[in-house]
Amino acid sequence: MKGENITARQLAVTVFISLLSPFIRILPRSAVNIAQNAAWLSVIPATVAGFIYLRAISGRTAKSLSSRIKYALGNFGGKIFLSIIFLWLLFYGGFVARSAAERLVSTVYQRGGVSVFLWVMAAASALAGGGSLKGLVRTGEVFSVIIGVLLIIVIFASVMNVELENLLPVKVEDTGKILLGSLPILDVIGAGLYFLFLGGSVRSRDNLGKEIGKKFLSTMAAIFGVMVVTVGFCHYSLIPNFQNGFFTVIRNITIFGVVERIEALIIATWILTDFMLLSSVIMICRKILGSIFRSGESPVLAAAFGAVTAAVGSLFPNAFVLESFSDLYVPVINMTLTYILIPAVMVAGWIKGQVKGEKYE
Amino acid sequence: MLKKVHEIREESLTEAFNASADLEIRHIRVCGSIELLLTYIDGLCSSVTAAEDVIRPLMSLEDCIDEGSAMERLEKSVVYAPSVKSCEKLSELVGDMLNGRIAIIFPKLGKALTFEVKSTEKRAVSEPKEEKVMKGGRDAFVETLRTNTALVRKRIKSEKLTVRPLKVGKQTNTDVAVIYIDGFTDINFVKEAEKRIGSIKNSDLISSATIVENISDHPNSPFPQVITTERPDKFALNLVEGRVGILVDGLPLGYLVPGTFTQFLKVPEDQASHYAIASILTALRYFCLALSLLTPAFYVAIVMYHQEMIPIRLMSSIIDAKISVPFPTAVEVLTMLISFELLQEAGLRLAAPVGQTVSIIGALIVGQSAVEAKVVSPVVVVAIALAGIAGYTIPDQDMASAVRIFRFVLVLMSITLGMFGLAIGVALIIWGLASMDSFGVAYLTPFAGSRGRYIKRAIFRISMRKKRDREPELTERRER
Amino acid sequence: MKKLYLILSLVLVLLLLSGCNNLGALSLAIEPDEISLVRTLGVEKSGGEYLVTVCTASGQTRNPEIYSAKGETFSLAVNNIMNLPQGREARFSHTEQVIIGEKLAQSGIDEVLDYIERSDSMRLDTDFYICRGITPEELIKASTGENISISDSLSYLRENIGSLGGGYIFTCLDFASGLGQNGCALVQTIYGKELLTEGETELFPAPGTFALFNGTRLEGYLTExxxxxxxxxxxxxxxxxxxxxxxxxxxxxxxxxxxxxxxxxxxxxxxxxxxxxxxxxxxxxxxxxxxxxxxxxxxxxxxxxxxxxxxxxxxxxxxxxxxxxxxxxxxxxxxxxxxxxxxxxxxxxxxxxxxxxxxxxxxxxxxxx
Structure with missing residues (x-):
């Protein structure tokens, strides 16, 4: 895997195609729970804050996050911190796999057991996560075309069902709610930080921050579309009742009376984003382990990571426990890591660089 | 090759050819006392040309005092043959003779001269058999390397067109030509192609698979990575786009690298039709590829798992059709898929008129009778036939075959897991393709591993007025 | 490539070791001739229990069929109707109309509404009716014959509501959204209308006025x-x-x-x-x-x-x-x-x-x- 040059654009595409998976898991429900009918506007502050955050953290030139952490905290301290992130990512991977399986069972495979979906998902992702990084990011590129086209079609088809009365009124007093509603969105955006562990493979001449910024904006435009069509579809009070707001909207799309209920197709296509996320998490775990132990990047480890994620996924006893994790524990840990700890370490590294007169990017 | 005996003598030559029956050796005396040996491989040389251009002038040779002066005269003048070569080693002599040259051996000097008197027995250039031509050149490659290089040169009249000779095969010594446009084609492709051809260890007869499997980056993948064509116009077009061509003596086919996914969905007719029409047809081919790959699996998934996707009237028809069929949908679809493949294979291997009969009978039996006998439901026949017919629009046979294989795989995944299985299957296929490279170019370029703006070039043919010289994916700074 | 095979086999071994060797999804597959598509779903309260009546279609050649089941809760009643005779299974994915009985409407339709909202198979744009003066079961049974089902009659009603006396057919989504927004909502009512066809009196669903719901309870009916x-x-x-x-x-x-x-x-x-x-x-x-x-x-x-x-x-x-x-x-x-x-x-x-x-x-x- 050494010397595998990928472009900043490819990494950026992979980041956001993967993040579409958690976006659809939490949106619009989490945002609607806080910002009610104004939840669709929560995308805007989240976009602004996320853009600043991602541009600042991804830096001008690409460099692996592992090496930055090790520089900031010293070799031993860095390895300890990396190990914590590694363990968290394995858990997160399990959570992602279980969420994907749960979504399938709750939407199109009525009365099905989650385990088969969980394991097949983990196995497929382990295969891709154990392969080459360039293969994975190129897969992300192809998926982005497929999902992009699909999203545009679905959003346009759903615009007919949008009632302005469901989106409005939005008053000045709602500003607080709107800002709070952007927190779950920011939680997902923060997860984009983990992909910087792959930053070491990006061609040195590429401007990673710029590419991530560009792709981030187009992703958020799509998310805005998703929020508008979902919140505008019905009164906001109904959204928490749905298994998944966006897919419920899709369920009611009929195209010229020929195609109905395309949600099975869309949900199946959405598997591609879960596949990308889980494969990326496994790949990131390999990279992190590689920087903890020198020879830890072996592809064979991907199988073990896949098995661990599936096993972690099986630990959630039911959908309710999973939901509580989705609503509380996962965002809290994710945000602590991505918005507090890792940035703090990077700031420490920057200060250390200034003191020592070395360049730290 | 010939390690023990290196000297050019009659005995060593006979030994080298193991006293082969087609080795002809004739003792000739010229200028009264000089004994020479005339030797050639019967059948490889044209006896008329040999007699006229070599033997007649040889016999009229005069005023030579020894072998040395005779050799000099023969080399510099006298003989009419266009090409002459002096050999000092037996291996060189053998090589030349195998290439259809006639040799005059000077026994005392231990040297020989070889003259080009190649047999002109070759197949005439005819119309391509496999690749249909509607608007475009009607010539096709033949089995003779030189004729083929000439066919290419006729289209690219440039001194930059370079033909590099190579010999391949331990036993067969097959001539291979690597063709490219100097200063235009990425030289790395040329070097890589030469390296890979040079490393062919196979001692068997050089077949198409020997070349393709040895120069492909991923020989285990069923997806083609080398463009194969029997049409010189397609070959020349790809050279002009920046690819490297390979021609093999004895094979009426041209090979082109790097072969990327999109190339296997293009046909030379695209260049002959109006760009709007060509674009629509190319887009249609992509659609058909998806249709061919996914239709049976999609049918299985929605009928067995996701019935809610089918509008109620259509669902009612499917239920009606299914009621009288005793087999499960999975069995129906698999049986039909296998029957379809059987028919296709049977039709292909038989002579054209018989093949057609088989196709017609097959269509009647499998299609109509099976439905009438209530062995399969009509919708299944429609789905499988649709996939099959859509598959025929894929211009490249190897690509079509790969699609056929993965069609089965996806059906099996759909049977086990429905739409989820289909999605995972598609994801893994895409991942597999994305991980592939062809001569350092991403196989899925321009969909992946290249800048996104070239995607439209893959699907739409741009107007010839706006067309740039080379395929940008092949020449611009390559992405991974 | 070898490594990939190794990965795959490792995962498979782990998969088998973990006891996940049953292909759970396979059991979810169902043949099309084993399902009956519910087109109309009627619900009423009967003796403290939910009485669910469905009118199903299983292909165009078979006559529409009617089944009923009871349950303490709505979802129990629906579950009880899932397994139909002849080993067939009821599917609610193609439900076109939901008819609520008057008695149930008066006692509150929270459960039904909640079920539809949370359902993984029913669509929210399913037509929503209140049955007035007759129970849904009676109406479904009386207006479904060999050639025509209540579902067809109600589809016809939807197309021609203007000429059949006016009104508007609200969907479950209209109703639920209305409730969320205004705390009250309207529903089209239907009643059984006797018509003389070929010498026999048959019952057809005919449009009445709107039923007005205060929350999920029926408050009354609007005048024309x-x-x-x-x-x-x-x-x-x-x-x-x-x-x-x-x-x-x-x-x-x-x-x-x-x-x-x-x-x-x-x-x-x-x-x-x-x-x-x-x-x-x-x-x-x-x-x-x-x-x-x-x-x-x-x-x-x-x-x-x-x-x-x-x-x-x-x-x-x-x-x-x-x-x-x-x-x-x-x-x-x-x-x-x-x-x-x-x-x-x-x-x-x-x-x-x-x-x-x-x-x-x-x-x-x-x-x-």
Whole structure:
């Protein structure tokens, strides 16, 4: 895997195609729970804050996050911190796999057991996560075309069902709610930080921050579309009742009376984003382990990571426990890591660089 | 090759050819006392040309005092043959003779001269058999390397067109030509192609698979990575786009690298039709590829798992059709898929008129009778036939075959897991393709591993007025 | 490549070790001839239990079938109906109509609504009806025969609601969204209408007025005028034929869906209704001049429309149930209504493009433009 040059654009595409998976898991429900009918506007502050955050953290030139952490905290301290992130990512991977399986069972495979979906998902992702990084990011590129086209079609088809009365009124007093509603969105955006562990493979001449910024904006435009069509579809009070707001909207799309209920197709296509996320998490775990132990990047480890994620996924006893994790524990840990700890370490590294007169990017 | 005996003598030559029956050796005396040996491989040389251009002038040779002066005269003048070569080693002599040259051996000097008197027995250039031509050149490659290089040169009249000779095969010594446009084609492709051809260890007869499997980056993948064509116009077009061509003596086919996914969905007719029409047809081919790959699996998934996707009237028809069929949908679809493949294979291997009969009978039996006998439901026949017919629009046979294989795989995944299985299957296929490279170019370029703006070039043919010289994916700074 | 095989085999081994060796999804597959598609779902309370009645279709060649099941809760009742005779399974994914019984509506339909919202198979744009004067089970059974099912009749009703006496068919989504927004919502009612066909009396579902729900409980029914007013206020698609009694004759006008414009000023709502239409037929109007007739038609249409809107507004006022979402809409306009009676303006533009001479007026003057 050494010397595998990928472009900043490819990494950026992979980041956001993967993040579409958690976006659809939490949106619009989490945002609607806080910002009610104004939840669709929560995308805007989240976009602004996320853009600043991602541009600042991804830096001008690409460099692996592992090496930055090790520089900031010293070799031993860095390895300890990396190990914590590694363990968290394995858990997160399990959570992602279980969420994907749960979504399938709750939407199109009525009365099905989650385990088969969980394991097949983990196995497929382990295969891709154990392969080459360039293969994975190129897969992300192809998926982005497929999902992009699909999203545009679905959003346009759903615009007919949008009632302005469901989106409005939005008053000045709602500003607080709107800002709070952007927190779950920011939680997902923060997860984009983990992909910087792959930053070491990006061609040195590429401007990673710029590419991530560009792709981030187009992703958020799509998310805005998703929020508008979902919140505008019905009164906001109904959204928490749905298994998944966006897919419920899709369920009611009929195209010229020929195609109905395309949600099975869309949900199946959405598997591609879960596949990308889980494969990326496994790949990131390999990279992190590689920087903890020198020879830890072996592809064979991907199988073990896949098995661990599936096993972690099986630990959630039911959908309710999973939901509580989705609503509380996962965002809290994710945000602590991505918005507090890792940035703090990077700031420490920057200060250390200034003191020592070395360049730290 | 010939390690023990290196000297050019009659005995060593006979030994080298193991006293082969087609080795002809004739003792000739010229200028009264000089004994020479005339030797050639019967059948490889044209006896008329040999007699006229070599033997007649040889016999009229005069005023030579020894072998040395005779050799000099023969080399510099006298003989009419266009090409002459002096050999000092037996291996060189053998090589030349195998290439259809006639040799005059000077026994005392231990040297020989070889003259080009190649047999002109070759197949005439005819119309391509496999690749249909509607608007475009009607010539096709033949089995003779030189004729083929000439066919290419006729289209690219440039001194930059370079033909590099190579010999391949331990036993067969097959001539291979690597063709490219100097200063235009990425030289790395040329070097890589030469390296890979040079490393062919196979001692068997050089077949198409020997070349393709040895120069492909991923020989285990069923997806083609080398463009194969029997049409010189397609070959020349790809050279002009920046690819490297390979021609093999004895094979009426041209090979082109790097072969990327999109190339296997293009046909030379695209260049002959109006760009709007060509674009629509190319887009249609992509659609058909998806249709061919996914239709049976999609049918299985929605009928067995996701019935809610089918509008109620259509669902009612499917239920009606299914009621009288005793087999499960999975069995129906698999049986039909296998029957379809059987028919296709049977039709292909038989002579054209018989093949057609088989196709017609097959269509009647499998299609109509099976439905009438209530062995399969009509919708299944429609789905499988649709996939099959859509598959025929894929211009490249190897690509079509790969699609056929993965069609089965996806059906099996759909049977086990429905739409989820289909999605995972598609994801893994895409991942597999994305991980592939062809001569350092991403196989899925321009969909992946290249800048996104070239995607439209893959699907739409741009107007010839706006067309740039080379395929940008092949020449611009390559992405991974 | 070898490594990949190793990965795959490792994962497979782990998969088998973990005991996940049953292909759970395979058991979810079902053959199309093993399912019956529920087209109409009727629910009523019976003896403290939910009584679910479904009208199913299993192909075009089979007759529609009706099944009923009971359960303590709605979802239990639905589960009880899942497994049909002959090993078939009921699928709710193609449900076109949900009919709620009056008794259940009065006691509250929270459970049914919640089930539909959370359901992974039913669509939210399923038509929603309240069955009046007859239980859904009786209506479904009585109006389903060999060739026709209640589902077909209700589909026909949806297509032709304008000519069958007006009304509007709300979907489950309309209803649930309305409840969320205004705390109350409207539902189209149906009742069993006896019709003599081929010498036999058959029962068909016919449209009644709207049922008004306060929360999830049935509060009462709207009158016909209130219903028409509600449709105008809700800006629902509604074409109707309106017979007008003018000078001892009858002029029928065919009205398009009225255009509604809402504005608010100082907390007072201003409602402007613009209605367009054509004269469909004129009979027995002899003694009126053409221009006068035109004027009277316009006036009559305006007055009818005004009456409808007023009736609806009065009902909103008296019941304190803002089923038209007027307050919400005023809020969108940045106004808070202060309870002052709204101002209503109606404008009618009736075209005279048809041959409307039936019979020809006595004075021989044609009304042809």
């Amino acid at each position: 005028n209130e219903m028409r007013g509600a449709i105008i206020l809700l800006e629902k698609e509604n074409t109707q034929e309106l017979p007008l009694g003018i000078a001892e004759g009858v002029v029928t006008v065919k009205l398009q869906s009225p255009e509604l414009k809402l504005s608010a000023e100082k907390g007072r709502l201003i409602i402007t209704v613009k209605v367009k239409g054509d004269i469909a037929s004129v009979s027995g109007v002899n003694s009126v001049r053409e221009d006068e007739l035109r004027e009277r038609i316009d006036r009559e249409v305006c007055s009818e429309m005004y009456g409808y809107v007023k009736a609806a507004l009065d009902r909103i006022g008296s019941s304190k149930l803002d089923f038209a979402g007027l307050e919400h809409r005023a809020e969108i306009m940045g106004q808070r209504l202060n309870g002052t009676e709204p101002e209503i303006y109606v404008e009618a533009v009736i075209e005279r493009t048809y041959d409307i001479i039936d019979p020809l007026p006595e004075n021989g003057r044609s009304l042809r433009p």
